[in-house]
Amino acid sequence: MNKLSIPHSRIRRSLFFGSVLVVCATSLVAQEVPIVQPGAPGVAGRDLSPDEAIRIANTSYSPADAQFMKDMIPHHHQALQMAALVEDRTNNPTLRDIAGRINASQDDEIEFMRRWLRERGESAPEPTAHSAMHTTHEMAGMASPAEMAELATAQGTEFDRQFLTLMIAHHNGALKMVEELLKQPGAAYDPILFEFTTDVTNDQTAEIERMNALLVGLSSDPRAGLSAGFEDAGQAIMHLKLVASLPKPAGFFDPKNPAGLPQPMPPEDGDELPDRVDDGQSNDDNEWSERSPLLSFANTDMAFAGDVMVAGSYHGYNIYKLDDAGIPQLYSSIVCPGGQGDVSIVGTLLIMSVEQTRGRVDCGLQSVTEDVSPERFRGLRIFDISNLRRPVQVGAVQTCRGSHTHSVVSGPDRDGMIIVYNSGTSSVRDEEELEGCIGEIPGDDRTALFRIDVIEIPVNDPSKARIVDSPAVFADPEKGTLAGLWRGGKHGDDTQETSVTDQCHDITVFPERGLAAGACSGNGILFDISNPLKPKRMDVVIDKGFAYWHSATFNNDGTKVLFTDEWGGGSRPRCRAYDRLDWGADAFYDIENGKLFYRGHYKLPAPQVEQENCVAHNGSIIPVPGRDIFVQSWYQGGISVIDFTETANPVEIGYFDRGPIHEEHLILGGFWSSYWYHGRIYGTEIARGIDVLELTPSDYLSENEIAAALLADQSERFNPQQQFQVTWPAIPVVAHAYIDQLQRDEALTISQLADLTEALDGASAQLAVGAKDKRLAGRLSSLAKTVRKGAGSDVTQKRRASLATTLNEISAKLR
DSSP, X not given: OOOOOOOHHHHHHHHHHHHHHHHHXXXXXXXXXXOEEOOSTTSOOEEOOHHHHHHHHOOSSOHHHHHHHHHHHHHHHHHHHHHHTSTTTOOOHHHHHHHHHHHHXXXXXXXXXXXXXXXXXXXXXXXXXXXHHHHHTTSTTOOOHXXXXXXXXXXXXXXXXXXXXXXXXXXXXXXXXXXXXXXXXXXXXXXXXXXXXXXXXXXXXXXXXXXXXXXXXXXXXXXXXXXXXXXXXXXXXXXXXXXXXXXXXXXXXXXXXXXXXXXXXXXXXXXXOOOOXXXXXXXXXXXBOSSOOOSTTOEEEEEEETTEEEEEETTEEEEEEEOTTSOEEEEEEEEOOSSEEEEEEETTEEEEEEOOTTOBTTOOSSOOOSSSOXXXXXEEEEEEOSSTTSOEEEEEEEOTTOOSEEEEEEOOOTTOEEEEEEEOOSOOOOTTTSTTOOOOOTTOTTOSSSXXXXXXXXXXXXXGOEEEEXXXXXXXXXXXXXXXXXXXXXXXXXXXXXXXXXXXXXXXXXXXXXXXXXXXXXXXXXXXXXXXXXXXXXXXXXOTTOSOEEEEEEOTTSSEEEEEEOTTTTSSXXXXXXXXXXSSOEEEEEEETTEEEEEEEEOOOSOOOTTSXXXXXXXXXXXXXXXXXXXXXXXXXXXEEEEOSSTTSOXXXXXXXXXXXXXXXOOOOSEEEEEEETTXXXXXXXXXXXXXXXEOOOSSSXXXXXXXXXXXXXXXXXXXXXXXOOBOOOSHHHHHHHHHHHHHTTOSOHHHHHHHHHHXXXXXXXXXTTOOOXXXXXXXXXXXXXXXXXXXXXHHHHHHHHHHHHHHHHHHXXX
């Protein structure tokens, strides 16, 4: 092999130029040239020494780094002050252990931070200095002097509760301080500091989880601390009865992984993975993958028509027939992936929302891998379900952002048209794939964002279903700006970071009132839908505690609306003992003259553990006359029954809950939707299947009220996001329901109660045999007048009027 040779002349020239460069460099060092730092415009600059210039250019740490350390010192010191109170005020060994760890770690960290500052020529504050503590009471998570004083006077269990609550907030404050530091340009580049911030995040996150578990254990609520399990989790129930639990049908779960656990990581020695046991807890001894399975088999929403129930899924949908006891019996399973699979029924048509990019026109299982493909489907599918065994896809409406949810607004009308509002929340697809789909291009008003879709479906030919309009319902009416509502972000200090309003997640329609309520990511909106093709915005509200406006439900007569906040997107634990009760909650509004007026919040009161995804989700009205009662899903927080008759004071009157799916890991599960239909509450459980419950009499809800709810006329179909005016027959049991409510209100005298009971018992007997009784009819009319004249609150007066009307209508039947 020939060696690479360099000509001798090249070597000499290289040496010569090298010598010149050395000489030049040496002369530059020796030469005194000015080092100048220019000032602001119009301000003279200043000369710097070489040492000063180096200090200014030094990027080993930033002013933000130094300030972070200076702030964190008194922050840590307050944790030590709280920990010092533990020994004399509680004998809880776990709490004492936590305090011991705080004493050991944070004392050392304070010394580390002070040393770090001194080594960089920065002042290192004394942690006990009055000035340091005085300036940090408003710092993230810091307890106020009043809170510290109250903690010092507490003892036993009350001390434990206060300590854990304050310390969790304190630790969360430290995490926020780290988060804010890392947002600063040039911050935390010092490797020692960065390692410290990482340790703070990891250690305090783990400590928060331990303290939350302790705090949950202090709760007296039976739902707190339920044992984990996929099929055998602990249960808690109040004023409900679990009638049936149905597992997912074959083909709609992975038999090797029914709970949807993440896959275990392969062992380092290369051995094969152990076989998974179908108990939902099987890979405890393995390291888990950080990625969970797709929501491929997750149960989603439900729709009902007559004795038919359809349960949607990311994998398709299942059709059930309800038996005489209201128990679903599986009738057929339809595989058609694409998520999220929300469903509605109109006559013999089933409408299904599809949003994921893997959805195919042909319902295929092979997904779509190309960025642009004619095989991709995102939008509304339409099936003919006249043959429940073998539904047929008869229509498909492609939309720019897919279909996350939809609302059946009206129809079929005289022309045989069904009108549907479509809500797409995903990314805008490529215009090459679907014409007219334009994303977020500055200044382009053709964008598919900031709109909803109005779709017409011809009943006689669903293949001709189409988008007839995509109104910009969030536009500024004066400026015409499409982004006319909430632009995203926080509302100020100590508020939520609320999503931008460029979509509606849910739009619930109440056609008989000509109203719709939109839960539209960053705002709650009241719409006028008297012309269903042209929805108009009537009023808009914000909530500084809402992260994402998710769903909306009217009360029985459309005079109130309940909005939910899906803080964390439904996949995060947001009902922990220390989570705020106005975040991830319900917000109640009265509707007066076309305006929304805030009245109150409600959130699940039972603290949940870190392994339970929990936040407000879907529910429906339970049609009890004289009351506004809502059954609601909270994912792994279970099901709540809430009385919001007084919107400023909502009260939980029943619940059902299970423990987490896994004792150590958060596995997505819990109730997606809970709906009342013909006397039963049906809940789709994301991971486990379907539950059927019924109400039981209690001090909060009488047997007569439950019976009256069974008699309510709510139409023979139930679709999510579609409500109808509820009416009740004029019969004695409905009158008794109002009487029970007036008794709770202490609005009836003993003699009035006796007279009403005697008269209604007589009416029941006569009506049962079809007899007439003018004397009894006259007595009922007289009682109606007496009842109507009584005193009481607005709610009580409304109940008096309803009872009087019912008595008069019963009287008319007896004449």
